[in-house]
Amino acid sequence: MNVLKAYITPPESAEDTRQRLLEAAGEVFAEKGFRSATVREICSRAGANVAAVNYHFGDKDRLYAAVLKYAHRRALEKFPPSLGLPESASAEDRLKVFIRSFLYRILDEGRPSWHGKLMTRELADPTAALDSLVEESIRPTYETLTGIIGEMLGKAASSDLRYFANSIVGQCVFYCHAAPVLERLAPGKFKSSEIERLAEHISQFSLCALRQPRKTGGRRNK
Amino acid sequence: MNVLKAYITPPESAEDTRQRLLEAAGEVFAEKGFRSATVREICSRAGANVAAVNYHFGDKDRLYAAVLKYAHRRALEKFPPSLGLPESASAEDRLKVFIRSFLYRILDEGRPSWHGKLMTRELADPTAALDSLVEESIRPTYETLTGIIGEMLGKAASSDLRYFANSIVGQCVFYCHAAPVLERLAPGKFKSSEIERLAEHISQFSLCALRQPRKTGGRRNK
DNA sequence: ACACGTTTAATACAATTGTTTGAAATGAAT
DNA sequence: ATTCATTTCAAACAATTGTATTAAACGTGT
Numbered sequence: 423m424n425v426l427k428a429y430i431t432p433p434e435s436a437e438d439t440r441q442r443l444l445e446a447a448g449e450v451f452a453e454k455g456f457r458s459a460t461v462r463e464i465c466s467r468a469g470a471n472v473a474a475v476n477y478h479f480g481d482k483d484r485l486y487a488a489v490l491k492y493a494h495r496r497a498l499e500k501f502p503p504s505l506g507l508p509e510s511a512s513a514e515d516r517l518k519v520f521i522r523s524f525l526y527r528i529l530d531e532g533r534p535s536w537h538g539k540l541m542t543r544e545l546a547d548p549t550a551a552l553d554s555l556v557e558e559s560i561r562p563t564y565e566t567l568t569g570i571i572g573e574m575l576g577k578a579a580s581s582d583l584r585y586f587a588n589s590i591v592g593q594c595v596f597y598c599h600a601a602p603v604l605e606r607l608a609p610g611k612f613k614s615s616e617i618e619r620l621a622e623h624i625s626q627f628s629l630c631a632l633r634q635p636r637k638t639g640g641r642r643n644k
Numbered sequence: 645m646n647v648l649k650a651y652i653t654p655p656e657s658a659e660d661t662r663q664r665l666l667e668a669a670g671e672v673f674a675e676k677g678f679r680s681a682t683v684r685e686i687c688s689r690a691g692a693n694v695a696a697v698n699y700h701f702g703d704k705d706r707l708y709a710a711v712l713k714y715a716h717r718r719a720l721e722k723f724p725p726s727l728g729l730p731e732s733a734s735a736e737d738r739l740k741v742f743i744r745s746f747l748y749r750i751l752d753e754g755r756p757s758w759h760g761k762l763m764t765r766e767l768a769d770p771t772a773a774l775d776s777l778v779e780e781s782i783r784p785t786y787e788t789l790t791g792i793i794g795e796m797l798g799k800a801a802s803s804d805l806r807y808f809a810n811s812i813v814g815q816c817v818f819y820c821h822a823a824p825v826l827e828r829l830a831p832g833k834f835k836s837s838e839i840e841r842l843a844e845h846i847s848q849f850s851l852c853a854l855r856q857p858r859k860t861g862g863r864r865n866k
Numbered sequence: 867a868c869a870c871g872t873t874t875a876a877t878a879c880a881a882t883t884g885t886t887t888g889a890a891a892t893g894a895a896t
Numbered sequence: 897a898t899t900c901a902t903t904t905c906a907a908a909c910a911a912t913t914g915t916a917t918t919a920a921a922c923g924t925g926t
Contacts, residue, residue, distance in 0.1 A: 455769055457680045471905050476885060546768045547677055548824045556828045564829060585845045592818025593811045599821055602770045606778045607786060623807045631852040693875050
């Protein structure tokens with residue numbers, strides 16, 4: 423019976439509280455930010471003792487780093503950057519899918535819903551974890567985007583690539599970053615259908631600009 | 645001599661330390677955010693005693709509220725929304741000026757350079773001060789923008805006005821909000837000339853989308 | 867010179883923070 | 897049943913926080 427039980431639930435409750443800590447920490451960090459979040463609240467919400475964080479992760483910083491990694495992995499596997507779109511698809515279609523997937527990743531309310539808030543918080547108020555987050559998570563996504571844009575603009579305008587990428591990403595993250603203000607400017611919650619509408623708008627808005635013919639060298643006619 | 649001295653520096657050092665506190669608090673709040681900023685550092689940077697904040701402002705919260713008001717007033721008088729542009733100017737020109745002025749207000753490095761950071765911090769991590777900040781500062785600016793856009797789109801598309809406004813504001817605040825990431829993605833500081841270039845790009849990018857003919861009712865042809 | 871209201875200063879206080887400690891509990895292997 | 901490593905727990909630690917208190921310093925009008 424010992425053997426059987428051990429086989430059915432191998433890591434037993436050890437790995438279990440670790441997991442609960444990860445989930446609870448995600449919530450709290452997203453709500454309060456790294457500095458204002460307290461390990462006491464995290465542990466309490468995870469139904470664990472105050473010392474659990476230090477036992478399982480060493481300290482608050484390493485717990486936070488683990489949460490960031492975990493959040494990004496979960497979000498990516500739930501909404502892969504190219505949602506089943508074949509590589510042969512046109513650049514315009516890949517851009518549309520990129521925008522849609524990106525929006526879902528940062529705005530989705532399903533589990534874990536806190537991924538977007540967590541990321542925007544880290545953008546605005548960086549901790550020591552930002553460096554590796556940029557290199558491992560953000561830069562690859564960013565380069566996917568500049569790749570698509572470069573294909574649409576042609577090689578000549580490469581110096582402007584970043585501006586266009588920033589314009590697109592900026593439109594997206596705004597809804598996550600400025601959510602408290604948007605809520606006050608025009609009360610009413612975001613539903614999932616709203617995300618579809620949003621993706622449609624941002625795609626159209628951006629495609630207009632990207633389709634615009636322009637001179638080589640990157641500078642548009644004034 | 646008493647009379648003379650009192651006349652030359654009327655509020656003497658009382659109003660003076662109040663002012664120094666305001667400036668120092670602006671710096672520290674912008675750097676650390678409201679919750680992580682300590683009144684001890686603020687007072688130290690202002691060359692004042694720890695108790696100075698409570699004496700002059702009551703408590704940390706009311707100091708913060710005062711700083712927000714002060715920052716917005718200073719930024720608005722330095723970069724008025726319509727930089728001397730006549731009201732008769734075309735909607736396109738007024739949009740360009742709006743974008744340029746908005747960017748300068750949030751990205752300018754002159755004094756007080758912390759206005760932009762302060763605002764984006766309050767967006768992302770609201771305090772009790774956000775409500776009045778939205779009503780007194782943000783909403784008027786936002787309505788100026790939707791007014792311009794509405795003129796360009798025609799009345800029919802009014803339900804989409806907010807989307808277009810968000811797209812424009814989103815592009816702008818991104819450079820302030822995601823500054824730490826942008827710095828890591830492509831090192832190199834922002835110079836003032838960069839702001840001009842940025843304004844040019846965002847204007848062109850957005851005008852393309854706004855000029856695009858669309859059906860009445862707000863939804864564009866898919 | 868004196869008195870008085872305003873401002874500054876040093877210090878203390880209670881609350882909260884992340885982290886540590888050492889004992890109790892747990893569960894599998896002998 | 898005993899041993900042992902792993903995990904949980906309550907309690908305590910030192911550091912930092914915003915704020916309150918109390919006395920000193922200052923400038924001003926008499």
